[in-house]
Amino acid sequence: MNTEQYSRHIRLPGFGTEGQKKIESARVLVVGAGGLGSPAITYLAGAGVGLLGITDDDTVELSNLPRQILHTSDNVDQPKITSAEQRVRQLNSAVKVKTYPQRLKAENVLTVIKDFDIIIDGSDNFATKFLLNDACVIGGKPLVHGGVLRYNGQVMTIVPNQKSRSACYRCIFPEPPQAGTVPNCSEAGILNTVAGVIGLIQATEAIKFIINVGDLLINRLLVFDALSMNFRTIEIKPDATCPACGKNPRIKTLSDLKEIECKG
Amino acid sequence: MEVIINGKSEQVSDGISVSKLLEHLKIKPVAVAVELNLEIVPKSDYNKRTLKMGDKLEIISFVGGG
Numbered sequence: 001m002n003t004e005q006y007s008r009h010i011r012l013p014g015f016g017t018e019g020q021k022k023i024e025s026a027r028v029l030v031v032g033a034g035g036l037g038s039p040a041i042t043y044l045a046g047a048g049v050g051l052l053g054i055t056d057d058d059t060v061e062l063s064n065l066p067r068q069i070l071h072t073s074d075n076v077d078q079p080k081i082t083s084a085e086q087r088v089r090q091l092n093s094a095v096k097v098k099t100y101p102q103r104l105k106a107e108n109v110l111t112v113i114k115d116f117d118i119i120i121d122g123s124d125n126f127a128t129k130f131l132l133n134d135a136c137v138i139g140g141k142p143l144v145h146g147g148v149l150r151y152n153g154q155v156m157t158i159v160p161n162q163k164s165r166s167a168c169y170r171c172i173f174p175e176p177p178q179a180g181t182v183p184n185c186s187e188a189g190i191l192n193t194v195a196g197v198i199g200l201i202q203a204t205e206a207i208k209f210i211i212n213v214g215d216l217l218i219n220r221l222l223v224f225d226a227l228s229m230n231f232r233t234i235e236i237k238p239d240a241t242c243p244a245c246g247k248n249p250r251i252k253t254l255s256d257l258k259e260i261e262c263k264g
Numbered sequence: 265m266e267v268i269i270n271g272k273s274e275q276v277s278d279g280i281s282v283s284k285l286l287e288h289l290k291i292k293p294v295a296v297a298v299e300l301n302l303e304i305v306p307k308s309d310y311n312k313r314t315l316k317m318g319d320k321l322e323i324i325s326f327v328g329g330g
Binding site for chain 1: 270271292294295297299302303304306322324325326327328329330
């Protein structure tokens with residue numbers, strides 16, 4: 001461990017060299033190297049996370065650059081996974097990177113998440129968000145859900161299989177929205193800094209989970225409104241009738257939802 | 265009567281239903297989840313579920329970008 005490099009973390013109450021050791025042996029999967037994934041990956045790399053998994057099947061577009069800070073104008077038309085990996089190596093060569101140049105689907109998601117301690121959802125569509133929620137509930141993997149649109153963002157942390165139940169995304173939204181009922185980012189827009197704020201809150205939750213400090217956003221949905229500059233946490237109760245994590249869950253195996261994209 | 269919507273005190277008609285409230289607020293029911301006193305209201309109950317004074321509502325939007 002390079003104690004000088006991480007000295008400002010190590011001197012934090014609740015962190016210390018023990019915390020840094022945990023960070024360096026932690027395996028974090030970030031789904032999507034876009035608006036949420038970019039800040040999350042950047043800061044997790046800076047913190048010295050042992051293994052960073054990154055999934056993305058998109059290429060860099062010019063309209064991505066304001067908020068997808070892993071990528072530069074030189075990377076336009078190239079796979080995001082390539083520039084994401086390059087950037088992590090530049091930031092911190094001690095971090096191992098495992099790339100998945102594919103979209104998570106019902107057939108591969110459980111295999112991918114199996115190798116990680118905690119998952120950050122930086123995906124840009126409801127099909128992936130619901131699939132990840134269900135996969136993490138079934139696979140018993142901690143998940144930090146995040147979403148952004150316009151001037152707003154949401155974060156919730158789900159830790160399945162703990163003694164006290166942890167509400168999942170379907171405890172709030174039992175079913176995905178029907179196509180065409182909810183605007184996507186390319187239609188509705190997204191303020192670049194909102195993606196930065198939310199992605200970094202997700203990374204903060206992952207770090208807290210790894211070093212086991214503080215209170216996670218379990219059974220709480222954080223909602224952020226940049227216009228009023230308000231953060232609120234909404235208490236969410238685990239739903240006994242939840243189709244994913246309830247007493248008799250309907251969702252026992254995974255299936256792909258129709259794509260409802262919110263393209264960044 | 266007074267209810268709390270998304271943390272703010274609001275005046276609404278006595279005994280208004282969840283669906284009428286959403287209509288009044290110009291919110292599409294399909295685009296949100298409604299939590300009433302810490303319980304998520306099933307969409308099929310929006311018509312019959314009515315509000316009482318002091319009820320605490322959270323109207324939670326689908327936010328799916330990344």
